[in-house]
Amino acid sequence: MFHLNQNGYITNWLVIGPFSDTGSQEGRWEEDYLKAGGGENKACPKGGDKVGLLNRWEPLFGADDKVDLLPFFKENNIVCYLFTYVVSPNDREAVLAIGSDDGAKMWLNGSLIYNTRIARPAIPDQEKVLVVLKKGTNHLLIKLEQYQGAYAIYLRFLGRQDQSIFSDLQIEIPILETKGESPKEQLDGF
Numbered sequence: 542m543f544h545l546n547q548n549g550y551i552t553n554w555l556v557i558g559p560f561s562d563t564g565s566q567e568g569r570w571e572e573d574y575l576k577a578g579g580g581e582n583k584a585c586p587k588g589g590d591k592v593g594l595l596n597r598w599e600p601l602f603g604a605d606d607k608v609d610l611l612p613f614f615k616e617n618n619i620v621c622y623l624f625t626y627v628v629s630p631n632d633r634e635a636v637l638a639i640g641s642d643d644g645a646k647m648w649l650n651g652s653l654i655y656n657t658r659i660a661r662p663a664i665p666d667q668e669k670v671l672v673v674l675k676k677g678t679n680h681l682l683i684k685l686e687q688y689q690g691a692y693a694i695y696l697r698f699l700g701r702q703d704q705s706i707f708s709d710l711q712i713e714i715p716i717l718e719t720k721g722e723s724p725k726e727q728l729d730g731f
């Protein structure tokens with residue numbers, strides 16, 4: 542289990558990508574690249590899980606408020622996915638505060654809660670969405686698009702009224718256990 546950072550940001554994620562256009566009519570924004578693993582609205586990955594032949598969920602443990610994807614994905618015109626398990630001690634309303642470069646789709650517990658395709662720099666709390674966190678484990682999936690340049694996201698939950706930071710939420714990043722391979726060896730190169 543991990544805590545949110547001192548400013549309330551989620552800095553621990555599972556990441557998979559990059560995915561680029563496959564020639565489908567919908568393009569990368571509409572394409573469900575996770576369908577081999579059950580689909581975007583049913584994602585519940587562990588670190589090391591494979592989706593298709595080439596892609597694998599990898600942990601990303603960031604140190605800053607901003608989660609910078611550029612060290613991992615240099616390509617232009619792609620999407621990647623970020624996933625985290627948010628553990629709440631009770632049912633509560635919360636404001637999901639988003640800063641994203643570039644646009645993003647987000648699913649909370651399988652429901653699409655945010656869908657904004659846009660080219661922009663990421664600024665903390667640049668958009669806010671009212672959501673409901675349930676008691677126990679909540680699934681948060683983000684599909685983050687990259688046109689070019691910087692590639693990053695800020696994500697935190699705030700109180701509905703006073704913009705307070707929740708200190709009692711926790712983050713869980715399960716890692717697939719494999720025989721004969723240590724997690725470190727598995728995750729080398731990321």
Ligand SMILES: [Ca+2]
Nearest residue numbers: 688689690691
């Ligand atoms: Ca960008």
